[in-house]
Amino acid sequence: MADTFQKLSAIRGMNDILPGDSAQWDKLEALVRDWLRSYGYRSLRTPVLEHTRLFTRGIGEVTDIVEKEMYSFTDSLNGESLTMRPEFTAGMVRATVEHNLIYERPQRVFAIGPVFRHERPQRGRYRQFHQIDVEALGFAGPDIDVELILMLARLWRTLGLTDIRLEINSLGSADERLAHRQALITYLEGFQDQLDEDGKRRLYTNPLRVLDTKNPALQTMADGAPRLLDFLGPESLAHFDGVKQRLDDAGVAYRINPRLVRGLDYYNLTVFEWVTDRLGAQGTVCGGGRYDGLIQLLGGKPAPAVGFAIGMERLLDLWTQGATIEPTPECDVYVIHQGEAGARRAAAVAETLRDAGLDVILHAGSPSFKSQMKRADASGAEFAVILGDDEIAADEASLKALRREAAVNQRRVPLAALVDVIIAELSQTDPD
Structure with a gap:
């Protein structure tokens, strides 16, 4: 008797997008591509698989992504460690360095596609999800930081989204972060008995992430910690002031969040998030910032860069809440x-x-x-x-x-x- 084949289901956290739903994805992607084209951004497509060391070096070895969330495996042909991309920026920068893209002129590029993280699936947070990634490579100064933020404000208007808030911060320079790090470690050492396991693990490796805790019991401690903004020197302050001034000029409301640090090691100076209360615990719709050291870190000549990523599942969730989106006809x-x-x-x-x-x-x-x-x-x-x-x-x-x-x-x-x-x-x- 032949064996009965057991019906298979999709891997948990990796979802099928059926024809009825994919029509909405197509509409959103078409709007996004038109929006990006209106600001001069061009498509850059990178492989799903990269060398693991690209992410451990670029993202940071003590980040959540590298420590707990990457899908990595050893290639049976040559023994190399490979990883399914958990984010786009490191791969975009690798391609920029490998192909000498920015040494003739700066580049405005974008990518849209799947990324992979091994984490507990929940609303707006899946093991395979999709990102809109936008990078401005080779541009220095607060003007391009604000251009990206204004781009996003325009996208929200295009989609009719009114309840997304902007939060900004500055992470300063490497030297300023080092001085703040030392003060922060000294401060946190006084609370070691209160720290959870994540906090204790990060105390000496990535203390800024301790402040990003979601544990309500640690909020008072986090609120009283030394602020990185108080350690910024004249140049970093001038850059941040330039960002704020241009946002004020454009009439874009924002909140300075001194605890906004983002989850990746490569950020410096401006960081920002657009957040909402309409997606439950997963309230960040878009996050980004400046990463001026990453190009050199990955083997290129020193060059500034800034970018952001949007979670498409979260954006689609917001866009379709309470909205009537007519189904797309199959044909004429x-x-x-x-x-x-x-x-x-x-x-x-x-x-x-x-x-x-x-x-x-x-x-x-x-x-x-x-x-x-x-x-x-x-x-x-x-x-x-x-x-x-x-x-x-x-x-x-x-x-x-x-x-x-x-x-x-x-x-x-x-x-x-x-x-x-x-x-x-x-x-x-x-x-x-």
Whole structure:
């Protein structure tokens, strides 16, 4: 007896996006690509797999991502450690260095695609999720920092999102962070008996992340800790003041959050997040900042850089809450046929309509006329083109309007004129 194959399900935290839902993803991606193009950003596609050392060096060995969340494995062919990308920036910078992209001119680039983190799945937080990643490489100064923030404010307006708040901070320079780090360790040592296991582990390796605790019992301790802003020198303060001034000029509201540190080691100077209360515990919709040392750290010549990433699942969740998003039609025209001659002629007619730039579904199989009409209506098509024995004999097609009122809901049209008639009908403005 043959073994019964057990039905498989998707891996937990890695979700299928079915055709009905993918239409919303397509709409969002189209809006995002138009938005990025309007600011001069071009697509840069990097591999899903990278050398593990790219992330341990670029992101930081004592970050949550590297310590607990990366999907890494040893390549059986050469013994190298490889990792499925947990974020885009390190790979984007690696590609920039490898191909000498910014030594002739700065680059505005973006990527859209899946990233992978091994963590407990919950709303807006999955093991395979998708990011919109935007990087401005080779630009120094607060003006480009603010350009990115203003870009995001425009995207929220385009999507009709009104309850997303901006928080900003400055992480200063490496020397300023070192001075603050020493003061912070001294301060936190006085609370070692109160720290949770994560806090104790990070005390001497990444004390800034101790302040990013979500443990309510540690909030008072975190609120009283030395602030990095108090350790900033004139240059870092001037950069931060420039960011604030330009945001004020643009009328963009913000809150300075001195505990905003982001989760990755490569950040310096400006960091920011856009947050909301509409997604439960996962309230960060977008985060980013400046990372001027990363290009050199990954083997390039010193160059400034700044960027951000948006979680697409969270953004789609926000965009669709309380909104009516009309389903996307599957086609413009659905071709129905009856009989052998009708089926053969229908295939040729469908190709002619596609040659004219129309989206066409040709019914496959030969069920009843009633079933074909039901399927045509469900497709969202504007018109059904019907080819049966009578139509073929007259070298005509029956054209039926499915979505709009017409003086004649169904009429016969010569096949030679069919394309022109349909295009003329589609070009007319729908009645209110």
